Amino acid sequence: MNQEAQSLRDILMPYFVPVERDNQRLIDNKKKIDLGRHLYYDQRLSSNGTISCNSCHDLKKQGTNGAFYLESKNKGATFRDVPTIYNVATLSMYNADGGITNFKQKLKHAFTNPYEMNVTDESLIVQRLGKIASYKTLFKSAFPNSSEAVSMDHIMDALQAFIEGLSTPAPIDSFIQGNDKALSKEEIEGGHIFNSKSCYSCHTGSNFGGQMIQKLGIAEAWPNKKDLGYYHLKKVSAYKMFFRVASLRNVEKTGPYFHDASSSKLWRAIKLMGRHERGLNISEEEALKIEIFLKSLSGEIPIDYIKKPKYLLN
Ligand code: HEC
Ligand code: HEC
CATH class of the missing domain: 1.10.760.10 (Cytochrome c-like domain)
Known part of the structure; x- marks a missing residue:
């Protein structure tokens, strides 16, 4: 058994229900x-x-x-x-x-x-x-x-x-189910860095997000305050700049990033997260390693399932 793989699996496992095509x-x-x-x-x-x-x-x-x-x-x-x-x-x-x-x-x-x-x-x-x-x-x-x-x-x-039915099972799902080989050595290393920077404390569960709202700019204020997030719904000032923690499935391909589309490069988005959510200066090298891990969350688009109906009904 690969110890680095197993220890990463142990960290990610809680609350994780692997995505499958049913x-x-x-x-x-x-x-x-x-x-x-x-x-x-x-x-x-x-x-x-x-x-x-x-x-x-x-x-x-x-x-x-x-x-x-x-x-x-x-x-x-x-x-x-x-x-x-x-x-x-x-x-x-x-x-x-x-x-x-x-x-x-x-x-x-x-x-x-x-x-x-x-x-x-x-x-x-x-x-x-x-x-x-x-x-x-x-x-x-x-x-x-x-x-x-x-x-x-x-x-x-x-x-x-x-x-x-629009689910995209990814290597990470196979990995969580016990297949050490589903992730490369570099992806596993990136996963450990992702965890060591506490990304997983907010980006948790099967979708690596989508479970909670959190303050955007909790460590250092987010520059763009045009949209105050959850505050618009509740009008309680403690909720200013609270946003849903974004899901990270397929994140490699879903740029630009953040509610205000303020970042187009994933490694940059990762650095911004370090700074604004954790008060950390994540080096470009580490950000790129985290990016490699995040690629293991990308799955195939179900081409047949999404085929546009041939005729428009009339
Ligand atoms: C305190 C909670 C918190 C922590 C810690 C955190 N994030 Fe986030 N993350 C968020 C929130 C909230 C958003 C959504 C922000 C928005 O919509 O503008 C987000 C968005 C993102 C996005 C953009 C996704 C998209 O599709 O727009 C990426 C990428 C990301 N986080 C990666 C990370 C990484 C990597 C780490 C660790 C360095 C991290 N996050 C740590 C709360 C957090
Ligand atoms: C003009 C562009 C546009 C069209 C058309 C549109 N959406 Fe959206 N959709 C958005 C935007 C923008 C948001 C985010 C809204 C927000 O954050 O307040 C969204 C959010 C969503 C979400 C939530 C996703 C998430 O991660 O929170 C779902 C589900 C969704 N739309 C489904 C649909 C469906 C189904 C239709 C057709 C009936 C549709 N949308 C049509 C732009 C669009």
Whole structure:
């Protein structure tokens, strides 16, 4: 047994449920998932019919879209970076401020949020889809026991079923399950540095984050205070600059980083974390070693699963 590997595993193990693709679930929910996939790509779910979930959470671009975000930001149409849509079903809290703690509720919020689908009248969307014969058929087969074909609840259920399947098992999962070889010597070394800098005290659990809110700038103030995070929801001054600890799955590919997209390089983001969250000066060399470890959190995108439906329903 490799001792360095085992000691890293012992540290990471608590609260860690390895990510797997649950094929049985995919089979059991096939019809709902199919419907959810159509909805995910359909612009008719937005008020003005010009954006879909995929416009921002682009499934081919790691479930995010840096270019679209920057374009919207320049137009003043958004203020927070687009988080990835992969591996979100198991997070404990949602949005940069962690203000929503229930997955279904977050999906509802994605419709009404002016910075997402911006839907002010949900009944319009239901009516719009209800007029489309092939949608009615899809809804009926996904929800055979329901009296109403198209409803907001069914739209949410179907989207939830589809998004729950957007998981990306990574080498780290195989490693935690006992495969020493899943991580290289360098990745294991980086993992120990990640732990020695107390990164894991906040970035904990299966998603290396997504479990709690913490003050951004706890050791040294964060320079950009335009967005005060959780404070906007609670108006209690102790919550100023509290943000959800970001999940680090696929982080290597989901830049730019932080709610304000203020860092485009991962090693730089790591150095900033050391400084602002821990009061530590992490050397570039150490930051690059941590970055190597974080690459073991990257999984394959399920190409077949995310295939855009060939035809647009009408
Ligand atoms: C115009 C861009 C845009 C569109 C379109 C959009 N989103 Fe989002 N989404 C965002 C942004 C920005 C956030 C972060 C909001 C925040 O932090 O306050 C977000 C957050 C989320 C989250 C939470 C992820 C996390 O890690 O907390 C989920 C889930 C989500 N969106 C799902 C959807 C779904 C489903 C749709 C389609 C119905 C959708 N979004 C459409 C931009 C978008
Ligand atoms: C005190 C808690 C805390 C500690 C310790 C901490 N972080 Fe963070 N981390 C956060 C919070 C909160 C965010 C989200 C900030 C935001 O959205 O702007 C974050 C975000 C990040 C991001 C950006 C992810 C993204 O997709 O935007 C990276 C990378 C990161 N942390 C790595 C680390 C590393 C490496 C360490 C150890 C040196 C570390 N963090 C230590 C709380 C912490």
